[in-house]
């Protein structure tokens with residue numbers, strides 16, 4: 031029996047043989063120097079997209095939801111597809127930082143700050159869709175359980191959409207706290223290095239008077255653990271509840287008990303892919319190759335192939351259950367999914383989500399930056415199609431007389447592009463004025 | 476050539492009628508040429524499962540009597556392979572008014588004269604060519620075949636029905652009769668006594684069991700709900716769900732629609748439109764499937780599309796089923812749609828925020844969303860939907876057509892059949908003022924009133940003397956069914972099966988007639 035465990039020597043977390051000072055210098059550089067040209071271009075593009083999105087949404091609010099091509103049979107289309115897609119992307123951030131923190135995985139430092147920021151921004155994007163898809167968005171506050179003089183009249187607590195409201199807002203709050211508490215020590219460092227008065231005051235305010243004492247660190251660690259412990263189950267609950275929007279309905283193709291785990295696996299899958307996309311760009315643009323190593327990237331690719339396979343099993347299970355249940359509506363729904371007018375969406379989903387991630391079994395491909403980048407895009411396209419395919423179960427449900435078809439209008443596409451604009455605008459601002467890599471973790475390790 | 480319910484276009488400038496889907500083709504706002512699937516296939520206009528949703532229809536040139544017109548083609552099974560048909564009354568000049576000006580194509584020039592000098596409504600030698608162009612037709616129903624295995628419509632041939640009138644009743648009982656305990660598990664077979672139950676209402680024993688002493692005093696029955704359904708139906712109602720069952724005491728509105736009587740003409744659609752201020756949306760919006768009709772007539776074809784003689788047509792009026800276990804109700808985040816104590820599903824327009832979740836979750840797809848500002852009824856200025864044709868409906872004079880008892884809905888809210896609740900309230904109020912109970916037949920809904928064949932019967936099902944009660948639970952009980960009964964929506968609307976005077980019924984799988992009894996109690 032071994033009484034002593036000797037851990038295997040793992041790859042260095044930071045490449046390039048840097049000392050602590052150099053680490054701090056490198057990481058602070060993007061914040062303290064003037065914005066690079068690349069940053070400016072990126073920011074300009076994102077902000078333009080965002081503005082286009084605002085215009086599209088304004089157009090829709092003014093003229094009515096009819097400027098979207100949704101119809102009496104298909105009441106949700108790109109709007110809710112994008113909602114679920116963004117929520118899914120948001121999850122990976124939390125998963126990475128919280129679960130990896132709980133399991134004390136050192137490599138998380140390379141990715142977690144980006145991931146947490148991603149969560150916040152993705153949830154912000156996600157939230158836009160259910161809000162602006164409403165026909166009368168100015169009455170959106172009806173969904174909140176506030177005291178009123180109408181009875182009082184409460185929202186409908188059995189509606190999954192109401193659960194969404196609670197789930198998403200809770201999740202957003204916890205993620206925000208988690209992310210912000212992680213940033214506090216970093217803000218303090220920037221404050222201490224600040225050369226202008228304004229900078230000092232602004233970062234001083236943001237860091238809540240952080241002095242870096244042992245007591246501060248201890249409380250900080252405690253808080254991080256508690257928030258990590260809170261947000262981990264939230265990842266499961268949020269996507270479970272999002273899946274309830276479909277699972278609790280009566281529409282064949284929606285009404286499925288497999289949805290909660292299937293949605294959670296899908297969320298992790300797409301979330302990791304999105305983190306990959308961002309990391310690959312970030313490490314290039316901000317020259318952080320030594321901190322976000324190929325080892326980190328490979329580890330994440332392993333998660334992608336795992337969750338991709340889980341999702342694949344879920345797809346096959348659905349097909350099997352439809353056949354095995356003997357329920358006509360189920361069988362029809364899945365036959366139409368595979369061979370109906372939306373066959374192309376189904377097969378796009380299958381190819382992107384199930385078939386292509388299997389290439390990550392090859393170590394060479396797992397460690398190839400370009401291939402990883404390419405795959406991360408593919409996976410996110412696939413996961414978008416997954417949500418689209420599920421929502422499009424509506425196009426042919428019970429009564430053939432109402433069968434229909436749907437393609438988005440420019441306003442819907444504009445809204446989606448706008449959400450990218452929002453996401454990247456936030457991300458660029460964050461990368462510039464906040465901090466992509468947590469200082470202390472890299473310094474401490 | 477045909478001219479449909481517009482007296483050869485006398486009323487063609489009425490947007491209601493323009494937007495009323497043709498009973499057979501379900502097309503609005505246009506004329507077109509119809510032909511059989513075989514001919515269409517030969518001429519490159521084939522309709523398939525994948526292209527049926529395509530709005531672009533092939534345009535054909537039709538030459539006869541030395542004249543030519545170009546019309547888009549619609550493929551309709553049941554048309555003879557060597558016949559094509561076009562509708563008159565389109566292509567009118569600007570003077571007719573906004574709605575019909577230059578709409579469609581005038582086909583009068585194609586008409587020749589017969590030997591006596593009268594206009595001839597047919598021509599024998601026609602030169603037909605596919606021009607390769609396309610034209611968009613606004614059709615409200617794109618899938619035409621009622622798929623045999625979908626239990627949406629029940630239909631029997633007269634002989635089948637005579638042989639065993641209880642076939643449908645037994646089939647329903649086999650499928651749903653095993654919810655005898657709350658866990659929904661099969662405890663004993665229901666089939667053995669099916670015949671007995673089927674005659675229940677006429678059977679003194681069953682009548683006493685189920686209906687108690689209510690016969691003595693119909694008013695008492697109206698005031699105190701008693702069990703109206705038979706035991707297995709009652710058991711299914713209660714045990715087919717995890718949720719508690721709410722009983723409607725007093726009034727419980729119900730409707731019965733006889734598929735035998737329905738001729739598919741659609742006067743119910745227009746009557747409802749007039750009564751309930753249902754908006755006309757215009758061709759471009761129908762193209763986007765934004766039509767607003769609260770009651771529509773689903774038209775299905777059964778049979779082999781390549782054999783015109785085998786085609787049988789089915790009409791099924793479809794409106795909100797006022798489900799007692801309504802899927803639309805529980806998904807609304809703000810309780811904007813809910814159930815009345817009288818068994819109706821009702822909409823609170825003021826409360827609706829327009830998530831459209833209810834419409835998605837309605838299995839009958841009867842909920843209609845106000846996609847745009849159709850009637851200048853929202854809080855934005857100048858955003859009313861205009862398309863040049865429907866605009867007259869918002870001028871001051873034409874607005875007088877609106878029913879003052881009914882809200883004009885603003886954009887962004889959901890609407891659907893209300894069971895003409897304003898009429899029901901009116902009838903109740905009248906009776907109350909006169910200090911008496913409301914009599915059966917005093918409250919009539921608009922679609923019922925307009926139906927020329929009396930296919931629609933409406934009333935209080937808790938009243939044992941009402942026509943609807945007698946029809947549903949006594950006189951026609953063998954023919955009663957609910958659409959999508961198996962998903963436990965508990966509709967308050969029932970249909971009566973179609974009994975076709977034909978040797979064969981095309982809408983059914985041949986084997987279905989026989990296997991009903993075997994599969995029930997596995």
Ligand code: SF4
Pocket residue numbers: 794795796797798801802803804820836837838839840841842891964
């Ligand atoms: S038919 Fe549709 S809209 Fe009407 S009550 Fe049932 S689910 Fe609701």
Ligand code: SF4
Pocket residue numbers: 746747748750751769770794891892893894895920921922923
């Ligand atoms: S009952 Fe009234 S509201 Fe409902 S479809 Fe008939 S006419 Fe329209």
